[in-house]
Amino acid sequence: MKQYGLILMYVLSSWHLTAQERLTAVILPEIGDSLGYAVDTLATAFVVGPAGEDLVWDFSNLKRTGRRSEVTRDPATGAGSSFFPTANLMMRTGIQERYMRKSSRGIEDLGTFTQSAGGPLGGFSGPNVYPKPVFTTRVPADFGNVLDASLESSIALSADFIPDSIRNSLPIKFDSFRIRTKQIIHKDFDAWGKMKLPAKEWNVLREWRTVTTSNSVDIKTFLGWQDVTLLAAGIFGPLLSSGTTNSYFFWSNSSKGFIANVSVDSAGNTRQIAYKPDAIQVGTEVVDAGSFAIFPTIFQDHLVIQSPLNKTTIHLYDIHGKLIYTSKIQNEAQPIELQNMATMAAGLYVIQLVDSDNGIQFTQEIKKL
Numbered sequence: 001m002k003q004y005g006l007i008l009m010y011v012l013s014s015w016h017l018t019a020q021e022r023l024t025a026v027i028l029p030e031i032g033d034s035l036g037y038a039v040d041t042l043a044t045a046f047v048v049g050p051a052g053e054d055l056v057w058d059f060s061n062l063k064r065t066g067r068r069s070e071v072t073r074d075p076a077t078g079a080g081s082s083f084f085p086t087a088n089l090m091m092r093t094g095i096q097e098r099y100m101r102k103s104s105r106g107i108e109d110l111g112t113f114t115q116s117a118g119g120p121l122g123g124f125s126g127p128n129v130y131p132k133p134v135f136t137t138r139v140p141a142d143f144g145n146v147l148d149a150s151l152e153s154s155i156a157l158s159a160d161f162i163p164d165s166i167r168n169s170l171p172i173k174f175d176s177f178r179i180r181t182k183q184i185i186h187k188d189f190d191a192w193g194k195m196k197l198p199a200k201e202w203n204v205l206r207e208w209r210t211v212t213t214s215n216s217v218d219i220k221t222f223l224g225w226q227d228v229t230l231l232a233a234g235i236f237g238p239l240l241s242s243g244t245t246n247s248y249f250f251w252s253n254s255s256k257g258f259i260a261n262v263s264v265d266s267a268g269n270t271r272q273i274a275y276k277p278d279a280i281q282v283g284t285e286v287v288d289a290g291s292f293a294i295f296p297t298i299f300q301d302h303l304v305i306q307s308p309l310n311k312t313t314i315h316l317y318d319i320h321g322k323l324i325y326t327s328k329i330q331n332e333a334q335p336i337e338l339q340n341m342a343t344m345a346a347g348l349y350v351i352q353l354v355d356s357d358n359g360i361q362f363t364q365e366i367k368k369l
Contacts, residue, residue, distance in 0.1 A: 023141040028059020034363040038277035055193035083127040108133035112259035128153035174219035200279035301342035
């Protein structure tokens with residue numbers, strides 16, 4: 001009898017372990033992926049709770065108050081691509097491009113490129129090439145895993161970058177200066193269980209993430225580089241902001257991107273929640289991208305769409321991720337024509353074709369003249 005009891009305990013223990021969510025390379029982005037998230041900025045009453053196993057997070061009553069998106073692009077299309085020759089992925093957020101290298105082991109960050117923002121400090125732009133690639137996402141990832149990463153970069157600029165009126169008022173003369181940035185990232189996969197969202201219930205692995213950022217300024221004089229951060233604070237203002245951000249990420253091996261991201265303050269109070277608004281999973285069916293067609297990609301008043309899917313939902317987003325058009329169609333092996341688009345504002349858009357039954361999607365960037 002004792003022997004049977006030990007066997008039963010072993011079986012139950014094995015089942016318990018297999019119930020845990022394990023993250024693999026399935027969650028990693030690819031060129032062309034466009035991930036849309038709903039954002040609830042009023043979800044302050046939701047509690048994330050302590051670390052643990054086999055937990056349940058009921059976020060089924062979240063309400064959309066905003067939207068955000070992540071679009072993964074070909075690094076060759078970026079303004080800073082020449083500084084990151086080994087990059088195979090790029091994401092653009094506002095005026096900043098993030099360059100990455102994806103492999104079977106995860107995502108390595110290579111650095112960022114900032115485009116000119118205009119204004120009094122409009123010349124503040126250029127590459128932040130990290131001294132060495134840093135893994136910021138590793139797979140596989142399991143409950144109990146910890147990842148620590150440190151990102152350090154600097155931008156050196158001529159003293160001419162600073163207006164004469166400001167530079168001449170400084171007590172120290174210098175030829176050039178540099179801005180140094182350091183980020184310390186800590187990720188702790190501290191819980192697993194089920195997450196209930198408005199559209200679907202997901203098996204998830206929770207990641208507790210803290211990111212501490214510090215900035216400093218050096219000037220180059222005849223004595224070499226000198227730290228003048230305190231003196232420069234009044235000149236550069238927000239560019240030198242430092243601090244720590246805290247958030248919880250919930251991941252599922254059934255989907256690319258996160259399932260939910262809960263931002264919290266230093267006391268652990270929820271600030272906002274970004275979450276997956278649909279039930280689309282990673283598809284197991286492979287559809288040849290050549291079977292899709294969206295043309296012309298530079299258009300004026302109409303678009304023609306060819307899809308191999310039996311039924312397709314069309315989403316059209318502006319470059320900021322705002323959904324401006326959606327339509328469900330039944331594909332009868334005939335091209336679908338979208339007309340009367342002449343009133344749309346000129347600019348870049350992202351069109352996404354989705355088969356929600358199979359989790360298959362195709363994304364194309366288009367331009368309205």
